Structure formats: C-alpha cells, structure tokens
Amino acid sequence: MTGVVTRYEELLAAGELRDDADQRAAVEQLGRVQAELEAGSPRKGLLGGLLGKRPQPVRGLYMWGGVGRGKSMLMDLFFECLDIGKKRRVHFHAFMLEVDAMIAEERAKKTEGPVRRVAARIAEDVRCLAFDEMVVTNTADAAIMARLFTPLIEEHGVTVVTTSNRPPHDLYKDGLNRSLFVPFIELVERKLDTLSLNGPTDYRLDRLGDLETWHTPLGDDATEQVREAFFRLTDYKPEDAQHVPSGELELGGGRTLHVPKCLKGVAVFSFKRLCGENRGAADYLTLAREFHTVIVVGIPILGPENRNEAIRFTKLIDALYEHKVKLFATAAAEPESLYPTGDGSFEFARTVSRLREMQSTDYMALGHGVD
Structure with a gap:
C-alpha cells in the first residue's frame, strides 16, 4: 500500500x-x-x-x-x-x-x-x-x-x-x-x-462553505441547516445520525450538564436546556472553554415574562464571544427582534451587536479560546 x-x-x-x-x-x-x-x-x-x-x-x-x-x-x-x-x-x-x-x-x-x-x-x-x-x-x-x-x-x-x-x-x-x-x-x-498542528489554513471554513450561522424562522429548513453544519464540522456520517455521541459536562460542585450531541468539540443544545434552567455565568464559561462550536436550537422571541431567560442568554453569548466560540442557531427571529420589550431590553442591544459580529467571516476565522 x-x-x-x-x-x-x-x-x-x-x-x-x-x-x-x-x-x-x-x-x-x-x-x-x-x-x-x-x-x-x-x-x-x-x-x-x-x-x-x-x-x-x-x-x-x-x-x-x-x-x-x-x-x-x-x-x-x-x-x-x-x-x-x-x-x-x-x-x-x-x-x-x-x-x-x-x-x-x-x-x-x-x-x-x-x-x-x-x-x-x-x-x-x-x-x-x-x-x-x-x-x-x-x-x-x-x-x-x-x-x-x-x-x-x-x-x-x-x-x-x-x-x-x-x-x-x-x-x-x-x-x-x-x-x-x-x-x-x-x-x-x-x-x-x-x-x-496550528498552521495558517483553517479547513473548517472550507467545509462550511456558504452555510449561514443564524437561521430563522424556526422550522424544518432551519433545523436542516444547523444539522448540515454539525455533520460538516464533525465529519460524522448523516445516515448514522441516531448514533451521534452525547456527553456530560462537569460544572463543578457535583453538578453536570447533559450534552445531547457532543463530538469533536461541537455541542448541540436546546435554548430551553441552556437558558430555561437556573444557570450562572460560571456554567457558561465552562461550556465556552470546552467547546469550539455550539449549536443552539429553538431560540424564542422573549418578552417581559422571560426576563430571567434573557439575562441567561446574555451571559451565554458573552461567554461564547469572549472565548471565540462559533455559534450556529435556529431562532424565531433575527437578533434585533429577540427581546423587544422587558427589563434589560435596552442593554440587550450589546448582545445583538455581538450576535451580528459572531456571524462575520472575520469572527469565524478566529481561533478558539481567550488570547
């Protein structure tokens, strides 16, 4: 041979x-x-x-x-x-x-x-x-x-x-x-x-091609797009999708976070799992250190009654942004329309700005981690 x-x-x-x-x-x-x-x-x-x-x-x-x-x-x-x-x-x-x-x-x-x-x-x-x-x-x-x-x-x-x-x-x-x-x-x-192996060529970007990172509205088309991103990033065969490994991320203090799909530094979560449960900034920092790419599905439009979820989502995006984690998402709306009213909606503008930057080619080309 x-x-x-x-x-x-x-x-x-x-x-x-x-x-x-x-x-x-x-x-x-x-x-x-x-x-x-x-x-x-x-x-x-x-x-x-x-x-x-x-x-x-x-x-x-x-x-x-x-x-x-x-x-x-x-x-x-x-x-x-x-x-x-x-x-x-x-x-x-x-x-x-x-x-x-x-x-x-x-x-x-x-x-x-x-x-x-x-x-x-x-x-x-x-x-x-x-x-x-x-x-x-x-x-x-x-x-x-x-x-x-x-x-x-x-x-x-x-x-x-x-x-x-x-x-x-x-x-x-x-x-x-x-x-x-x-x-x-x-x-x-x-x-x-x-x-x-830290050479100048990022073959991951070549594999992603022209795939967008933010997909709206929610539905089969959006789900199929992030599914395609997962398989391109992990080289996992789509026909074997039912056998994608899951994982448990240790958060400290005996606490863990279940990762429904977890392969080659890519993790898939639902918005409900990440932001609908009681989590703090330390949890999101642990997640951001562990994974170079995070796929979040089912991000809803948030209102005044979702103040806690909006705060957690802001902390999540801050942690991902600071660690240059790549974000793919399915959402009910564009970032600007996710949290139009409610306590802290004005401050949410910074999160919107970061979400937009995270979609850029320059951001996608950055290496994972804090400088």
Missing part, C-alpha cells in the same frame, strides 16, 4: 491541500509510525510470526491543535495507508463507553483486576488504536485511564495515535480528582510523541 507521506505529497501536487509546515512534520511522524508498525506486522515479518515473537512496541503519536487544521484529514490518510491487520479507528468517546461496558462485564465475573483484563482483551485484536478527538470530561473515565492505558501500551505493546484540541497537560484541566488522571498524562508524555 501507499505510504502516508507519498499520499500527502500527491494531495499537495493535486492542489487539494496547501503546504503547511506543521502538517508536514506530522505526516513525517505518521510515516515513521506506519513504517515501524508494518515492519513488525506478521504480514511483513512472517518468520517472527511463525516463531511466536511479539512485535516490538512502536512509539505512538499525539497530534493536537485548533479546529480545522487538518487533524482528522491526516488521521484519515494514516489509517487508510496503514497496512496491518490489527488496527482500529474509533472516536475516543465511543471507545470509553465500550470500555465502561467491558469493565462492568469483568466485575460481574468477580475477576481480579477488571481494568487490566479489559486492556488484555482489547490488545488481542488491536496493535494500533487510532483515536479521533481525545477529550476527557468524565470523572469516571479520568480515574481509570492510567490503569487502562499503562498495561495496554507498556505490557501489550499497543500503539496509540490520537488527535485532540488541546495539549496533553491541558486534558481534564480543573477536573474533579485530577490527581488520579495525572499518571495518564505522564504516560502520554513518556510513550507518545506530541506534535502541534
């Missing part, structure tokens, strides 16, 4: 990609991983396979960077080109759900070391685990990850290649009982090479 470096060069020559130093460095590392995995594969090392020798462990790769910088595209190329039998590509969230189920099975058998046994089960079928979007928001996952991945990598020789929006030391940042998670970070830094 074609090497990932050769395939990347072909795409550059065809004008499908733009030259990017960060991407080139990542491709070279992916080429190294590919070559070493294939050299140790039974397909390529028949004698070693006949003698029952375990393939030598291959150092993995952790690629992190902003949205639209080509992480998923490079993972596509790597996985497509990798010529070994025992390989698997999976979204990290889906993988951890599988792990949770397997641990429950092992505990039901009352076996010793259920997490280590799960690691051994996984390693039976996989030499290379390729993860899309490693992000940790769940306390239970954070607590078991070092215990799972240490034997998986160090004892069973599984190679991990992963993408993430943040560097290893920022994973599960400020999470509850983070000390339990720190050994996993140390494992990643010890066993995986870390590369930053």
Whole structure:
C-alpha cells in the first residue's frame, strides 16, 4: 500500500491541500509510525510470526491543535495507508463507553483486576488504536485511564495515535480528582510523541462553505441547516445520525450538564436546556472553554415574562464571544427582534451587536479560546 507521506505529497501536487509546515512534520511522524508498525506486522515479518515473537512496541503519536487544521484529514490518510491487520479507528468517546461496558462485564465475573483484563482483551485484536478527538470530561473515565492505558501500551505493546484540541497537560484541566488522571498524562508524555498542528489554513471554513450561522424562522429548513453544519464540522456520517455521541459536562460542585450531541468539540443544545434552567455565568464559561462550536436550537422571541431567560442568554453569548466560540442557531427571529420589550431590553442591544459580529467571516476565522 501507499505510504502516508507519498499520499500527502500527491494531495499537495493535486492542489487539494496547501503546504503547511506543521502538517508536514506530522505526516513525517505518521510515516515513521506506519513504517515501524508494518515492519513488525506478521504480514511483513512472517518468520517472527511463525516463531511466536511479539512485535516490538512502536512509539505512538499525539497530534493536537485548533479546529480545522487538518487533524482528522491526516488521521484519515494514516489509517487508510496503514497496512496491518490489527488496527482500529474509533472516536475516543465511543471507545470509553465500550470500555465502561467491558469493565462492568469483568466485575460481574468477580475477576481480579477488571481494568487490566479489559486492556488484555482489547490488545488481542488491536496493535494500533487510532483515536479521533481525545477529550476527557468524565470523572469516571479520568480515574481509570492510567490503569487502562499503562498495561495496554507498556505490557501489550499497543500503539496509540490520537488527535485532540488541546495539549496533553491541558486534558481534564480543573477536573474533579485530577490527581488520579495525572499518571495518564505522564504516560502520554513518556510513550507518545506530541506534535502541534496550528498552521495558517483553517479547513473548517472550507467545509462550511456558504452555510449561514443564524437561521430563522424556526422550522424544518432551519433545523436542516444547523444539522448540515454539525455533520460538516464533525465529519460524522448523516445516515448514522441516531448514533451521534452525547456527553456530560462537569460544572463543578457535583453538578453536570447533559450534552445531547457532543463530538469533536461541537455541542448541540436546546435554548430551553441552556437558558430555561437556573444557570450562572460560571456554567457558561465552562461550556465556552470546552467547546469550539455550539449549536443552539429553538431560540424564542422573549418578552417581559422571560426576563430571567434573557439575562441567561446574555451571559451565554458573552461567554461564547469572549472565548471565540462559533455559534450556529435556529431562532424565531433575527437578533434585533429577540427581546423587544422587558427589563434589560435596552442593554440587550450589546448582545445583538455581538450576535451580528459572531456571524462575520472575520469572527469565524478566529481561533478558539481567550488570547
């Protein structure tokens, strides 16, 4: 099969990609991983396979960077080109759900070391685990990850290649009982090479094309537009829409926020869930730090009786704006007509101004986070 470096060069020559130093460095590392995995594969090392020798462990790769910088595209190329039998590509969230189920099975058998046994089960079928979007928001996952991945990598020789929006030391940042998670970070830094992908080209904007961000009036057409934005941003197959992962965002103090759709830094919420319930500015800041894109559906026209909802919506938009989060929305009206009368409607003009700016090309091109 074609090497990932050769395939990347072909795409550059065809004008499908733009030259990017960060991407080139990542491709070279992916080429190294590919070559070493294939050299140790039974397909390529028949004698070693006949003698029952375990393939030598291959150092993995952790690629992190902003949205639209080509992480998923490079993972596509790597996985497509990798010529070994025992390989698997999976979204990290889906993988951890599988792990949770397997641990429950092992505990039901009352076996010793259920997490280590799960690691051994996984390693039976996989030499290379390729993860899309490693992000940790769940306390239970954070607590078991070092215990799972240490034997998986160090004892069973599984190679991990992963993408993430943040560097290893920022994973599960400020999470509850983070000390339990720190050994996993140390494992990643010890066993995986870390590369930053923050080049000048934002391929996300290319994928969005001419899609608008604010859709009114409410109805099937508006819903279809934000649905299309979600699938373009996440590369998830529309025909598999029923299986889009959900998530739980930890807000602190034992409180969580259910995220109905949560994938690759994109979250979908209803207006009722975000602004119809009692929430404060700290909740919205946590949300804005966690997701680079937020889709809010069902924004109604607000009146004097909706004063609390209007205040919460203002706090939500402030947090999203300050963290340069991209907003897609379905609404009953244009921003100027959302809160025409009521306590604070005059101050709502600033929110309207921000909503308009957030629709601009310049805003959409900004990187996620506070400068």
